[in-house]
Amino acid sequence: MKKNVIYYFTLLVFFSYHHDSIAQNQDRNNSLVLNKATQKQLKEYDSFFVKNHKRHINELVELIAIPTMSMKPENKPELKKAADLLKDMLHTIGMENTEVNFTNELPVVTATYTRNKRQPTILFYGHFDVQPVNKERWKSDPFSAEIRDERLYGRGATDDKGPIIALISAIEGLIKVDGNLPVNIKLLLDGGEEMGSPHLPIWLASNQEWLSDIDFGVNVDAMMNNDNQGMMWKGLRGAADLEVTITSANTDLHSGIYGGVAPNAALAASKVIASLWNNDGSIAIKGFYDGLRQYSEKERKEIAAVVDQDQQAKDLREFGIDQWIGEREYSFYERPWIRTSVDITGFKAGYIQGKASIIP
Incomplete structure (x- = not known):
């Protein structure tokens, strides 16, 4: 069933890191192999996901309903509400040591399931905060999830609340069907990723012991290539933000009086921006590559x-x-995956609320 594809893809991650014949190999990191679930297990997983599909969707709808825009100070109570909800979900499915910790007023939800120290430990990372919303571009309320043509629409449905619920549901399925997990796992769910996770370095530095036994890391903040093909990312590009302010006169000037003689800051900024790329879209900055x-x-x-x-x-x-x-x-995916890019993410100049005869 198509609706179970994302669950099965998450299960694949677990089995990919599972050991085989670990008792015969003292070096556990060299004994990792891909273990396939048996047909009996697959049938039981399918039965579990079909039986609980509506509940899982309702859990996602409940999480989407919380407007977790981390960059808005007034949304801090909503972030706590979402963090507490996730903590309760993780506790309910059998995860242990479920906690919500705040650093710089931003939450981190953690949980563990480490019952066999001879198996590897995988860290799963995801984030439950979302970007701001322009409601005029939505056909439905972004915080009241709506299903249309077998697709669920809501802020965070794919980035990243949906994958988090899929992960939690897959963990639940494994525990319910098999009575255990094939590996040890730790979960770190971030409440501030969309604003660059400014709190996370402090949290990580303060929790070195919690991190010390992790063998692998999996980021569930990704995407599927299409409706039927998941993707396991081997790495991600980093990012750096730069804000540039260009000024000319010390105040806005009247374009009817000074137009044609006074330098225009917006025009200067446009020229700088246009100089960053070649005509084919490649980056023109000398030495950038x-x-x-x-x-x-x-x-x-x-x-x-x-x-x-x-x-x-x-x-x-x-x-x-x-x-x-x-x-x-370079091919289509090589450009955003293994090359580098420059993008303008915002631009503000002059009077933008309507018409005004000014030189910014």
């Missing part, structure tokens, strides 16, 4: 094989884009 890791042909072919031409064409139509941009010698 220097030092960037070069991937092998094998790795590049592996990435190119993931490209879904039908999905690309669908995205172009949906977003109203004529064509993709960037370095043509």
Whole structure:
């Protein structure tokens, strides 16, 4: 069933890290193999997910209903409400040591299930805060999840509340069906990722012992390639933000009097921005690509094989884009995955509430 695909993909992560013949191998990190679930297990998982599908969806709807915009100070109570909800969910399914901790007024939800020290321990990371909403662009209330054409629409449904609920549901299914988990796990659910997780370095530095036995990390803040194909990311690009302010005169000037003689800060900023890219969309900043890791042909072919031409064409139509941009010698996914990029995420200049005869 299509609705169970994301559950099964999460289960695959667990079995991918499970040991085989661990008792015969003292070096547990060298004995990791892919263990496939038996047909009996798959049938029992399917039965569990079908039976509990409506409840899992309702749990996601309940989480989406909490407006967890971490960058808005007035939403701090909502972040706590969501954190407490997740803590209760994790406790209910059998996770242990469930806690909510606040650092710099931002929450971190943690839980563990470490019953066999001879098995590896996997850290699962996700975030439950969301970006602000422009309600005019929504067909439905973004905080009242709505199902249309077998898709659930709501703020955070995919980024990242949906994957968190899928993870919790998969853990629950494994514990219910098998009575145990194939690996030890720890969960870290972040309440401030969308604003750069400014609290997380402090929390991590203060919890070194909690982190000390982790062998692998899995970030559930990702995506599926299409409705039937999940993706296991090997790595993610970092990010850096830069805010630039350009000024000309010490006040706005009347364009009827000073137009044509006074420098225009908005025009200067536009020229700077336009100079950052070549005509094909590649970055024109001298030396910007220097030092960037070069991937092998094998790795590049592996990435190119993931490209879904039908999905690309669908995205172009949906977003109203004529064509993709960037370095043509790299395939579609290579550009955002293993190359680097520069983007303008915001621009403000002059009077923006209507018309005004000014030179900013």
